[in-house]
Amino acid sequence: MDHVHGVLTALPVTKPSTNSAAKAFDISIRQHIATLTKSAAEIRRAVLSNPEPLLETLDPAAHSIGYLVVLDILLQLADPATPISQATLLDKVVEFVLHFDAIQIRYYGQSMLSLLEKIGSGRLFPPATAVTLLSTAMLRIDPSGTFFTSTHLLLAKLAYSSNIVEAALEVFDCDILFYPDMSHSKDGRLLCEPNLAPTSYISAQTGLTDNVKQSTVLEYDHIRGLAYMSMGLWSKAEAAFEQVISHPSRDRGVSKIMVESYKRWILVGLLSQGKIPTVPSYTSASANACYKITGRSYAAIAEAFCNGDAEKLKSLIEENATLWEEDGTSNLLTEILSSYQKWQIIGFRQAYQRVEISQVRETTLNAVTGKPLPNDAEVLSLVGGMIESGMLDGQIEQDGNETYISFRENSDVLSEAEFAAHIAQSHSAIELLGKQYRLMNDRLSGSKEYVKHLVKDQKRAEKDNTDAGIGFDSQIEDEDLMAGIVPHA
Structure with a gap:
């Protein structure tokens, strides 16, 4: 047991600050993994005979690879109740996720991904715990959240x-810039360099992710949109669905999940903006x-909503109830009905600074009933x-016998301190964006596949101008990406 403990803890605890120190640490980690591999049978016997004392002597922050080796052995057992209690084992998994060394696991990515x-399977922990652990681990591996992985x-x-x-919102809110199979170029830097960009250490080669398909990315953004919808985060849902509908695809193909996202994109656009959203200019003509x-x-629903035709909106929704049920958008249509009058009220600020409540009642309609509200x-x-939720920036005022909505003016004016903080935040964001742009440009410019794609895309764009609508039915891919996704708003 002592020998096994020595093998598991053999890696020196250090944070390299120079190139020479980084090279030495890189060699140490690789030698450590080689020793662990060579001693795998002995380690397994020791773990299975008495795992709990062994885990107690390991520090997940200092001995991350050794700790992960032990967890991997225990989690692969057919009966996880022996030789360690399930509760104790799961406590150790939590401890590891919260404290693992993000640099060490770059060298042991396959086992980390397996964990x-x-x-993420939902079989080890209750869903709330599993989602929290998964989000925490993903952001500890890549604090920027800009690299898409199979775990997403x-x-x-x-x-x-x-x-x-x-x-999961902290992960969902991150802007994805990079993907595992964008480029296979290597920058030659060591995995243990502390300021390494995620593109240099997250890959199928390091094991921290599997390669992903286009369908994986589309399904992620679609489900992300559904998740935002379930929380009433309409603007974020709109942005997520917009990524799906504008996603580039081969041979002008349009998958079912893109069509389903488009339907929801129109509806959440109405809920977030009060108007029909604009299709991004880079969306393909096909x-x-x-x-x-x-x-x-x-589109007919959106037109009735924007034209202020409450009666038509109500009838369209009622007449097509079966379609909404089949599409899984019934709850969204209910939200559309309830938000119709709210957006009419918001529209008053285009012409008024203050408007009487009685006038609001007389000139706006409740789309659920098709009639004005019965009383002030x-x-x-x-x-x-609306004011309490932040949807309407205003206040209710009393003037004599009349009650008014007063719309706030200059709500965007910032104090000097707020302005300075806003400038500093913008400057930091621009610097980060510049670094990410240079990194992406370097990766893409070195990819022959990307250059070929640009040439093909230009030729395709010329063709799209002449036959964009021809044969679109045959372009919808057969793969049903919606299987197993149950919408609930």
Whole structure:
């Protein structure tokens, strides 16, 4: 047992600050892994005979690789109740996720990914714990959150299906810039360099991610949009679905998940902006042609909403109830009905600084009933809820016998301190964006595949201008990416 403990803890605890120290640490880690591999049988026997005392003597922050070796052995057992209690083992998994050394696990990525997949399966922990652990681990591996991995889809499915979305928001909110199979170029830097960009250590080669397909990315963004919807985060849902509908695809193909995202994108756009959202200019012409036909019923809803036709909006929603049920958008349509009058009220600020509650009642309609609200008290309740939620920037005022909505002016004016903080934040964001842009440019410019893609894309764009709408039916891919996704708003 003492010999095994010595092998598991043999890696020196150090944080290299110079190139020579980094090279020495890199060699030490690789030698450590080689020794662990050579001693695998002996380590396994020791772990299975008495694992708990062994784990107690290991520090997950200092002996991350050794600790992970022990966890890997125990989690692979058919009966995890022996030779260590399930509760104790899971406590050790939590301790490891919270304290592992993010540099060490770059060298032992395959086992780390295996652990994340076990956590993400939902079989080890309750969903709330699993989602929190998975999010924590992902952001400890890549604090920037800019690199998409195979774990992202696992997190999205678990968070959405279990309705534990809030714990995953920090990951969902990150802007993805890089993907595992974008480029196979290597920058020659050591994995133990502390300021290494995630593109240099997250790859299928290091084992921290599997390669991902286009369908994986589309499904992640679609489920992310559904997750935002479930929390009423309409603007974020719109942005997520927009990434799906504008996603570049081969041979002008439009997958089913892109069509389903388009339908929801229209609806959450109405909820977040009060108007029909604009399709991004970089969306392919063939995709646009497909959306116009497959999303015709949703476009009609948007048109009635924006034209202020409450009666038509109500009838369209009621007449197509079966379609909404089949598409899984019924709850969204209910939200559309309830938000219709709210956006009419917001529209008053285009012409008024202050408007009487009685005028609001007389000139706006409740789309659920197709009629004005029955009294001023209900209008006050509606407006009060809008102000409290932040949807309406204003206040309710009393002037004599009349009650008013007063819209706030200059709500965007910042104090000197707020302005300085805003400038500092913007400067930091621009610097970070510049670094990320240079990194992405370097990777793409060295990729022959990317250059070929640009040439093909230019030729395709010329063709799209002449035959964009031809044969779109045959372009919808057969793969049903919606299988197993149950929408709930």
